[in-house]
Amino acid sequence: MPVISGLEDVIAAESSICKVDGEKGRLIYRGYDIDDLAEHSTYEEVVYLLWFGQLPVRNELDRLYKELGASRKLPQPVINAMKNFPKEAVPMEVLRTVASMLSMYDPEAEDMSPEANQRKAIRLTAQTATIVTAFHRIRSGNDVVAPRADLSHAGNFAYMLNGTPPNETITKALDIALILHADHEWNASTFAARVTAATLSDIYSAVTSGIGALKGPLHGGANEAVMRMLLEINDPSKVDDYVRNLFAQKKKIMGFGHRVYHTEDPRATHLRRMSKEACERAGQAKWYQMSARIEEIVKADKKLNPNVDFYSASTYYVSGMPIDLFTPFFAVSRMSGWTAHVLEQYSNNRLIRPRAEYTGPAPDLKWVPLTAR
Ligand code: COA
Numbered sequence: 001m002p003v004i005s006g007l008e009d010v011i012a013a014e015s016s017i018c019k020v021d022g023e024k025g026r027l028i029y030r031g032y033d034i035d036d037l038a039e040h041s042t043y044e045e046v047v048y049l050l051w052f053g054q055l056p057v058r059n060e061l062d063r064l065y066k067e068l069g070a071s072r073k074l075p076q077p078v079i080n081a082m083k084n085f086p087k088e089a090v091p092m093e094v095l096r097t098v099a100s101m102l103s104m105y106d107p108e109a110e111d112m113s114p115e116a117n118q119r120k121a122i123r124l125t126a127q128t129a130t131i132v133t134a135f136h137r138i139r140s141g142n143d144v145v146a147p148r149a150d151l152s153h154a155g156n157f158a159y160m161l162n163g164t165p166p167n168e169t170i171t172k173a174l175d176i177a178l179i180l181h182a183d184h185e186w187n188a189s190t191f192a193a194r195v196t197a198a199t200l201s202d203i204y205s206a207v208t209s210g211i212g213a214l215k216g217p218l219h220g221g222a223n224e225a226v227m228r229m230l231l232e233i234n235d236p237s238k239v240d241d242y243v244r245n246l247f248a249q250k251k252k253i254m255g256f257g258h259r260v261y262h263t264e265d266p267r268a269t270h271l272r273r274m275s276k277e278a279c280e281r282a283g284q285a286k287w288y289q290m291s292a293r294i295e296e297i298v299k300a301d302k303k304l305n306p307n308v309d310f311y312s313a314s315t316y317y318v319s320g321m322p323i324d325l326f327t328p329f330f331a332v333s334r335m336s337g338w339t340a341h342v343l344e345q346y347s348n349n350r351l352i353r354p355r356a357e358y359t360g361p362a363p364d365l366k367w368v369p370l371t372a373r
Pocket of ligand 1: 006217218219220222251252253254255256257258259260302304307308309
């Protein structure tokens with residue numbers, strides 16, 4: 001059998017959650033186009049859609065709001081442990097560790113019934129936002145802000161991060177960003193989560209695998225790398241030289257390229273507009289202008305399009321989000337997608353176990369005792 005490097009275009013299973021049309025540049029959650037969802041929906045509606053397969057009616061949405069709101073608090077021993085973490089810890093390390101730790105404080109952790117797993121999906125989605133913001137408060141020497149049940153997922157994230165009532169414009173932008181990042185078919189982190197779930201390990205183990213995969217700069221970690229690049233360039237007149245220098249060194253430009261999209265990533269279309277609006281509103285138009293110029297050069301020279309991580313970087317930066325929380329914020333959204341996939345995996349499970357083409361020594365070596373080697 002031929003080796004398919006990076007499993008490119010391999011269809012590993014059936015899934016009814018998300019469709020990525022790489023030729024047309026469309027992203028579909030359960031039949032709904034991401035453009036419609038970004039324009040008209042809220043993150044909570046999208047979470048319901050991903051988990052239950054249809055948009056909620058009023059009382060279903062109200063119930064989900066209530067359940068998410070009631071599930072946001074972290075167990076006190078977990079907060080205490082976080083206070084003992086090194087202040088310099090990378091927030092994605094913290095998220096990976098604490099998501100795993102939560103299972104030890106969940107009496108339902110080992111209950112594999114669909115009902116218990118659905119309840120855990122709600123708790124994990126609610127608590128991910130609390131983990132990220134609580135660690136940021138702790139490392140900055142501030143008190144952890146108790147979550148508010150009356151706020152949306154986006155509004156409560158901003159509230160717990162800053163400790164002040166959330167600004168409506170920023171909350172709306174964060175809400176759209178959450179919608180855009182909620183799911184993306186069998187991407188690397190979702191695949192990792194599903195591989196773990198497919199061994200019938202628990203949902204905490206599965207999402208911990210997902211968080212680990214998301215952290216890498218070829219996946220979710222790219223949004224932080226994009227902002228570090230923009231800060232390093234800093235001056236719009238230096239963009240051209242900087243990018244051409246990266247080309248000359250054959251280095252990748254973070255935030256560009258995609259395994260599946262051969263045209264514009266539809267999420268980037270929204271984020272480009274959001275970045276322009278947010279940067280101009282914040283009086284920091286230069287980050288958008290520099291990004292737009294980088295896009296021009298990379299498109300012209302390499303025929304590569306920006307992906308979800310390119311314009312999200314400047315959008316988050318001018319909203320005041322610390323750079324090393326960009327990828328954790330991606331996870332705050334994607335937790336709903338990961339858990340939807342894990343629930344789907346459990347509902348129709350088969351162990352995921354591919355093969356490798358062996359390229360080691362011929363299998364006729366004779367074992368030699370240590371003293372004779
Ligand atoms: N900058 C410059 N060149 C790039 C590039 C980028 N961001 N992305 C891909 N390429 C080039 C590669 O160098 C390679 O060129 P070659 O054939 O001459 O060697 C070709 O395009 C194919 O790239 P490859 O890395 O094999 O594609 P992939 O499908 O394995 O990887 C990504 C997809 C997303 C990992 C890749 O585009 C990338 O590393 N992008 C930057 C990181 C990023 O933004 N990740 C977030 C993804 S949402």
